[in-house]
Amino acid sequence: MTAEDANPDARPTASDGSGYRDDSEYLSGAIDLLGILAYGALTAFERIAEDAAQAPTLADKIELATAASSQIEHFNQACRHLESLGAEVMAAMRPFHAPFDAFHEYTKPKDWYEGLVKIYVGDGFAADFYREVAAFVDADTQAVVMEVLGADELNSYVLAQVRQGVERDPRLAGRLSLWGRRLVGEALSQAQRVAADRDALTSLLTGTQDRPGMDLAELSRMFSRLVAKHTKRMAELGLRA
Amino acid sequence: MTAEDANPDARPTASDGSGYRDDSEYLSGAIDLLGILAYGALTAFERIAEDAAQAPTLADKIELATAASSQIEHFNQACRHLESLGAEVMAAMRPFHAPFDAFHEYTKPKDWYEGLVKIYVGDGFAADFYREVAAFVDADTQAVVMEVLGADELNSYVLAQVRQGVERDPRLAGRLSLWGRRLVGEALSQAQRVAADRDALTSLLTGTQDRPGMDLAELSRMFSRLVAKHTKRMAELGLRA
Numbered sequence: 001m002t003a004e005d006a007n008p009d010a011r012p013t014a015s016d017g018s019g020y021r022d023d024s025e026y027l028s029g030a031i032d033l034l035g036i037l038a039y040g041a042l043t044a045f046e047r048i049a050e051d052a053a054q055a056p057t058l059a060d061k062i063e064l065a066t067a068a069s070s071q072i073e074h075f076n077q078a079c080r081h082l083e084s085l086g087a088e089v090m091a092a093m094r095p096f097h098a099p100f101d102a103f104h105e106y107t108k109p110k111d112w113y114e115g116l117v118k119i120y121v122g123d124g125f126a127a128d129f130y131r132e133v134a135a136f137v138d139a140d141t142q143a144v145v146m147e148v149l150g151a152d153e154l155n156s157y158v159l160a161q162v163r164q165g166v167e168r169d170p171r172l173a174g175r176l177s178l179w180g181r182r183l184v185g186e187a188l189s190q191a192q193r194v195a196a197d198r199d200a201l202t203s204l205l206t207g208t209q210d211r212p213g214m215d216l217a218e219l220s221r222m223f224s225r226l227v228a229k230h231t232k233r234m235a236e237l238g239l240r241a
Numbered sequence: 242m243t244a245e246d247a248n249p250d251a252r253p254t255a256s257d258g259s260g261y262r263d264d265s266e267y268l269s270g271a272i273d274l275l276g277i278l279a280y281g282a283l284t285a286f287e288r289i290a291e292d293a294a295q296a297p298t299l300a301d302k303i304e305l306a307t308a309a310s311s312q313i314e315h316f317n318q319a320c321r322h323l324e325s326l327g328a329e330v331m332a333a334m335r336p337f338h339a340p341f342d343a344f345h346e347y348t349k350p351k352d353w354y355e356g357l358v359k360i361y362v363g364d365g366f367a368a369d370f371y372r373e374v375a376a377f378v379d380a381d382t383q384a385v386v387m388e389v390l391g392a393d394e395l396n397s398y399v400l401a402q403v404r405q406g407v408e409r410d411p412r413l414a415g416r417l418s419l420w421g422r423r424l425v426g427e428a429l430s431q432a433q434r435v436a437a438d439r440d441a442l443t444s445l446l447t448g449t450q451d452r453p454g455m456d457l458a459e460l461s462r463m464f465s466r467l468v469a470k471h472t473k474r475m476a477e478l479g480l481r482a
Contacts, residue, residue, distance in 0.1 A: 042299075042302070042303065042306065045290075045293075045306050045309075045310070046290070046293065046294055046302075046306070049286075049287070049290035049291075049293075049294075049309065050290075050294070052286075052287065052290075053287055053290075053291070058283075058331065058334070058338075059331065061283070061287075062283065062316075065283065065286050065287070065313055065316075066313055066317075068286075068290065068309075068310070068313075069286070069309070069310035069311075069312075069313035069314070070310075071310075072306055072307055072309075072310035073310070075303075075306075076307075090299065090300065093299070097299075
């Protein structure tokens with residue numbers, strides 16, 4: 001029996017996840033976001049480790065193995081914060097198994113370059129989206145999200161690799177441009193699936209009666225920002241969005 | 242032009258790797274040991290990440306992904322110390338590609354349990370051997386070796402998993418006992434290959450005119466210690482050595 005059971009009218013704190021519907025929904029949204037980050041980091045570990053196994057040289061393998069292992073640090077950061085919110089890590093990740101697993105199933109890289117573009121373009125797009133959502137969670141959660149997403153040491157390596165590859169074989173540019181579009185298409189379709197399933201997460205963005213969110217015009221501007229950043233990343237790689 | 246070029250008789254320091262044959266050979270041996278640890282950690286990352294991909298549950302996957310990523314920390318520790326000795330990391334690892342790659346090629350786990358036993362028994366045996374060699378290097382290198390080898394957070398997990406597996410299916414014990422013997426056999430045969438190729442490393446153990454090492458009786462006692470520890474590990478898993 002907890003203090004709260006004894007006094008059902010006690011105002012809940014952010015760490016027990018119960019109480020007034022609004023607070024609870026807000027907390028659930030933050031937990032969803034962290035659950036996505038945690039499971040996303042785990043699947044990123046697995047995928048980048050697979051890419052590392054296909055690396056053309058030992059130096060490339062070391063780059064990717066290091067990047068894979070830093071995903072486990074991100075995973076641990078997300079887990080620690082989930083626990084501090086009173087959430088159970090495995091439960092928080094569970095709703096996102098299906099969309100992430102489907103995304104990776106539908107976007108298996110056929111070669112080294114597709115793997116690198118997936119890291120740069122796919123993970124970049126996802127990270128931008130998580131940052132947008134993080135604007136609507138509490139400051140502590142936001143700090144964790146930004147910290148987890150802040151470490152992109154791999155990017156300059158990937159950029160140099162893909163540019164070199166495209167320079168050596170210009171036909172690669174066409175194939176990788178299509179691939180980049182496909183990655184974002186699949187990511188958006190899985191994101192819609194998540195949005196439809198996870199009201200609390202969606203309501204972080206759209207707000208509730210008591211908490212401001214984005215209206216339709218703002219949502220549309222957010223998507224424009226995401227697309228603009230994606231286009232910029234593709235251009236950096238020498239590809240067309 | 243360095244100070245040493247100016248005065249060819251200057252006594253070399255441990256960090257330039259040149260000069261009197263004995264010092265240089267001693268340094269070469271330490272660099273070999275660190276090169277083995279570095280490349281061993283990289284291949285361990287790759288192998289454990291592969292096992293993680295086959296994990297029966299998400300909780301198991303997290304255990305192994307975490308263990309794989311800590312191998313990258315070990316790799317980085319070994320690299321930092323190699324650099325502090327004035328050695329080039331890629332060059333230091335190169336002599337050990339063939340024996341490690343051959344070991345892993347000949348000991349591909351056929352299932353989840355063989356993967357776990359390989360981690361516990363194979364890596365445990367290798368670590369014991371590296372610790373024996375580390376008794377003959379300088380204190381700083383020894384400290385790095387011990388630190389890299391000290392972290393075996395995975396062991397209690399592996400122990401519990403294998404014991405449970407053997408309890409559920411007693412026939413597994415026979416197969417895994419054979420597997421453990423094969424792992425050590427392959428490890429010894431690759432170790433002999435390394436010993437034959439790498440005089441500096443071997444002379445750490447056997448000594449030189451100016452530096453004491455093990456005589457044959459001591460070498461034989463070292464092997465007895467390695468075998469005793471291996472037998473103990475197998476027994477802990479419920480297997481026969």
